[in-house]
Amino acid sequence: MMLRLLVVEDDPAIRAMLQSTLVVEGFEVRTAVSVSEARALLRHAAPDVVLLDLGLPDGDGLDLLRELRREQAIPVLVVSARHQETEKVKLLDAGADDYLTKPFSVGELLARIRVAMRHRGTALSPARTAYDSGTLHVDLAGRMVAVKGQPVHLTPTEFALLARLVRSAGQVVTHRQLLADVWGPEFVDHTHYLRLYMGQLRAKIEERPAEPRHLLTETGVGYRLAAA
Structure with a gap:
C-alpha cells in the first residue's frame, strides 16, 4: 500500500505542486486548505505523514499540531514561510518532527520525509521514477x-x-x-x-x-x- 500523506496548505500553487510531486514519488496524497478540513481528514483518511502550513484561513497550524499531538504520534513536517528561530523552536517543542522554510527543494522535502519515517521505524527508499x-x-x-x-x-x-x-x-x-x-x-x-x-x-x-x-x-x- 502507498504511504498516505496529508498536505495542509491554503496556497493553491504550492498545494498543487506538492500534490503532483508527491504522487509521482509514490505517495497517496490528500489535501486540505483549512484547519477544519484537516481535522476531518485526520479522522477519516488516517494519513501516515502530515505536511502542515501555519497560516490557514480558519486558524493557525500550531493549534492543529497541538491537537494532533494529544491524540496521535504520526510524523508532522511544518512547511512555512516563517523563518524566525523562535518560531521554529516553538513548533519543534510542540511536537513537529521537522521544519522546512519556504522556498525549499523537492529533494530536501523527500529526504526530510524519509528521515521522519525512519525515526518511526519505517525505512523508505527513493521511489522509482x-x-x-x-x-x-x-x-x-x-x-x-x-x-x-x-x-x-x-x-x-x-x-x-x-x-x-x-x-x-x-x-x-x-x-x-x-x-x-x-x-x-x-x-x-x-x-x-x-x-x-x-x-x-x-x-x-x-x-x-x-x-x-x-x-x-x-x-x-x-x-x-x-x-x-
Whole structure:
C-alpha cells in the first residue's frame, strides 16, 4: 500500500505542486486548505505523514499540531514561510518532527520525509521514477512517455496507472491495489475500470496490444510491467 500523506496548505500553487510531486514519488496524497478540513481528514483518511502550513484561513497550524499531538504520534513536517528561530523552536517543542522554510527543494522535502519515517521505524527508499526497456521510455518526474522515441499522449488516469506499475516494475500489482492506488479505496471492486484503461494503455504503448510485451496480465491476480 502507498504511504498516505496529508498536505495542509491554503496556497493553491504550492498545494498543487506538492500534490503532483508527491504522487509521482509514490505517495497517496490528500489535501486540505483549512484547519477544519484537516481535522476531518485526520479522522477519516488516517494519513501516515502530515505536511502542515501555519497560516490557514480558519486558524493557525500550531493549534492543529497541538491537537494532533494529544491524540496521535504520526510524523508532522511544518512547511512555512516563517523563518524566525523562535518560531521554529516553538513548533519543534510542540511536537513537529521537522521544519522546512519556504522556498525549499523537492529533494530536501523527500529526504526530510524519509528521515521522519525512519525515526518511526519505517525505512523508505527513493521511489522509482523512470523506466526504459529500449522501446518504451517513461519519465514520471517529467510526465513523459515515449515509444521508439516517439512521444505518446496519455490521459491523467492512464498516466497514473502506468506510473503505479513503473514503481513496481517486474512485480505483480493486484487488481485491488491498482484500483485503490489509482482511483481510490472506494473503487476496489470496480474491476471494469481497470480492464478498460489497461486496454487503452496497451493500445497506445504496445506494438501488438493483443500480445503485450510490457503490460502483462497475471490471470486472476493483477498486472505486471515487465522488468526493464
